[in-house]
Amino acid sequence: MSRANDRVEALLREYAELIAISGQDPFKARAYEKAARAIGGHPTDIAQLDAKGLTEIPHVGRSIADKVLEYLRTGRIPEVDASREAVPAGVRELTRIPGLGPRKALVLHRELGISSVEELEEALRGEKLRDLKGFGERTEEGIRHGIGLLRQAGDRILLDAATELAEEIVAELSRIPGCVRCTYAGSLRRMRETIGDLDVLVAADTSEPFMEALTALPSTAEVIAHGAKKTSVRTASGVQVDLRVLPPASWGAGLQYFTGSKAHNIRTRELAVRHGLKLSEYGLFDAETGENLASETEEDVYARLGLPWIPPALREDRGEIAAALRGELPELLTERDIRGDLHTHTDLTDGLASLEDMAAAAAARGYAYYAVTDHAPDLAMQRMTKEKALAQRERLRALDRTIRGMRLLHGTELNIGPDGGLDWPDDFLAGFDLCIASVHSHFGQSREAMTSRIIRACENPYVAVLGHPTTRRIGIRPGVDADFDAVFAACARTGTALEVNAHPERLDLSDEDILRAKRHGVKFAVNTDAHATVHLPYLRYGVGTAQRGWLTKDDVVNAWPWGRLHRFLREKHHR
Structure with missing residues (x-):
């Protein structure tokens, strides 16, 4: 589970945003922002602190400390709940647009009745924002760009949040008897800046204990699919996690396949075909005889294709295959x-x-x-x-x-x-x-x-x-x-x-x-x-x-x- 510090930081940041949206005292909003940052950056787990310990954290006064203690005790802060009810949901949706602050979002709602991104796009097409005080053509262009960024991001999460969640899951599954290997793959292993969903791999002879364990984790809020080869769940924070259990002998091929990227895998499969081979998540096979030629490690798979091991961060089809064939892969910074x-x-x-x-x-x-x-x-x-x-x-x-x-x-x-x-x-x-x-x-x-x-x-x-x-x-x-x-x-x-x-x-x-x-x-x-x-x-x-x-x-x-x-x-x- 995430640190109590992180959960409280997120809640206080939300409260500060709600205060700003509703037009309350800006100094109060700033105070909660500062307290949120201080708690998030505090090295000690605040769940172990009393009121005195909390007030020793910079920018955390007694009033904020009391709210934090109430949240740690009950999981709620009544003032935050009340603020959520007071601020129209549509306004909060608008504040998710990069570059559109809470005050402008509130103006759009009050003056034009805009309460969704779709309504805002319609207003932009009708050039309805230009007559509003504080808005103009440059503001419109900035909002259009922000909406584009929002659409592009979708439900993706930042790299650190994805890493923390993945490492928690890997640690839990690694404790289960029969686990030979366990790690995360996909775009997280490639260290992309945002992550859509998590791919977790386990090498084991039997899949059922791992599939059951994933569905029973405290972070799991919904089971999307439950099977012998793949189980998918959604966490309380909305992240989809896909678990696949592979035979230990297929670990390398599976890890290579599920790490991706899709474009990189197309290149490696094309290379396999040129060598009279067939590459899948289970191994590298002779296309005629079906003999498994390499599967246990990624190094084996790449070597049988005539390549050195290619670091996951490079697997984006940006010239890494050609560089590997020439023996010119960089020795990457660590x-x-x-x-x-x-x-x-x-x-x-x-x-x-x-x-x-x-x-x-x-x-x-x-x-x-x-x-x-x-x-x-x-x-x-x-x-x-x-x-x-x-x-x-x-x-x-x-x-x-x-x-x-x-x-x-x-x-x-x-x-x-x-x-x-x-x-x-x-x-x-x-x-x-x-x-x-x-x-x-x-x-x-x-x-x-x-x-x-x-x-x-x-x-x-x-x-x-x-x-x-x-x-x-x-x-x-x-x-x-x-x-x-x-x-x-x-x-x-x-x-x-x-x-x-x-x-x-x-x-x-x-x-x-x-x-x-x-x-x-x-x-x-x-x-x-x-x-x-x-x-x-x-x-x-x-x-x-x-x-x-x-x-x-x-x-x-x-x-x-x-x-x-x-x-x-x-x-x-x-x-």
């Missing part, structure tokens, strides 16, 4: 290759943990170096100042002397202004070990202005990394409109690394953008953008995305030894 995290935050700005706690958590991960990059002053709500930054640097330098085996870097995440300017002058930036620059506002600029803005920031000699380059938040906000090929070329020219932001809501750059950027000869940095100690393990999702973009450890600056990374940072200053 999580073990990452030597440090170069983008993290503390409670000095919008993080949830202290400098000391974040550094200790990073050291526990075995990093050789670790950067703290709190926000700069142009993100006004964080209230950063030069004085605070310098005081943090002193604390960091003192702490650095006490941590053995890990170098602490003092950095900053700068805000790229509408004209490409940065928060601090160059003479102050020169004192930081590392500067990241990111777009945090003015997302609706024209393509030309946005492109020029980002390139200007990359041309600053102290900007080493372009943070979450497209600014997208999956299913929430589309990326900005910019000529990213021009941006990638500028990064290559200026020696600015492109971030692969590992937060599951971002995964920015995406795998397709990574592939484009790599052709320009840029370098990358795979960072977590962690705002709490529990966010540091997000690195796995960034690495998975980097793998899908065919990156090696040579492509990624924070997979380099400190000496090489240090030279990279210094060389940027002198370009």
Whole structure:
């Protein structure tokens, strides 16, 4: 089951949204948002805390703590239930559209009676939004784009939620006597950024105990189909899980088949036919005699096809078969290759943990170096100042002397202004070990202005990394409109690394953008953008995305030894 922290975070976020939609005090909505973030990022299971322990979590006052305790005791919060009833369901549906905030959704409902995405599309076709205050042609275009993103996402879930659920199920099924092997396959094994349904495989001689166990799991809300070879269920969160039990001797063939992708499997079957073979989930067979030539491991199956084992992240029919035949598959970046995290935050700005706690958590991960990059002053709500930054640097330098085996870097995440300017002058930036620059506002600029803005920031000699380059938040906000090929070329020219932001809501750059950027000869940095100690393990999702973009450890600056990374940072200053 998911952590109580995660469930409470989701509920408080929903409550904050309901408060905003209904036009109540915006400070109250913000308070619940902050409390939700703090609880979600708290390292201790809040189910073990009393009221005093809860109020020790930042941004959690006694009133919120009481509501949390009531939820943990009863599974409900009456105020949330009342807010749900007060807000029309159609308005909440509209807020699912990326880029359409709660206030605009409420205006659409009150002024035009719109209570569904379909009604909104009809209003857009009739150009009915343009006369509303705060709306216009650009707003209409943004809403159309948001609806497209919503349709594209469908019922898919983020990579971290899918991983957590799949690992829980695999752990439960692996305990059952007779289980030889168990894992997840499908798009999750390929590390796609969103997942439609989960494919779980078991190798065993008898299927019934596993099929029964899946239907009896606490997370199972509905049994869709129950059979000897396949059982499908739907979880309480609406995710479909398909379980297949394979004979142990067919494990490799089944794992290869059910991992996909469909396009990759078509290529491997075509290759099998050219060799006079037939490939299925049960094995690789001689087409004439029916003899099973390979099935027990994926390596055996690929080898019999004349191929090396192809990592799941590459199996998208993007040239991996041809590269494998030429012996040119990349040696992909792994999580073990990452030597440090170069983008993290503390409670000095919008993080949830202290400098000391974040550094200790990073050291526990075995990093050789670790950067703290709190926000700069142009993100006004964080209230950063030069004085605070310098005081943090002193604390960091003192702490650095006490941590053995890990170098602490003092950095900053700068805000790229509408004209490409940065928060601090160059003479102050020169004192930081590392500067990241990111777009945090003015997302609706024209393509030309946005492109020029980002390139200007990359041309600053102290900007080493372009943070979450497209600014997208999956299913929430589309990326900005910019000529990213021009941006990638500028990064290559200026020696600015492109971030692969590992937060599951971002995964920015995406795998397709990574592939484009790599052709320009840029370098990358795979960072977590962690705002709490529990966010540091997000690195796995960034690495998975980097793998899908065919990156090696040579492509990624924070997979380099400190000496090489240090030279990279210094060389940027002198370009």
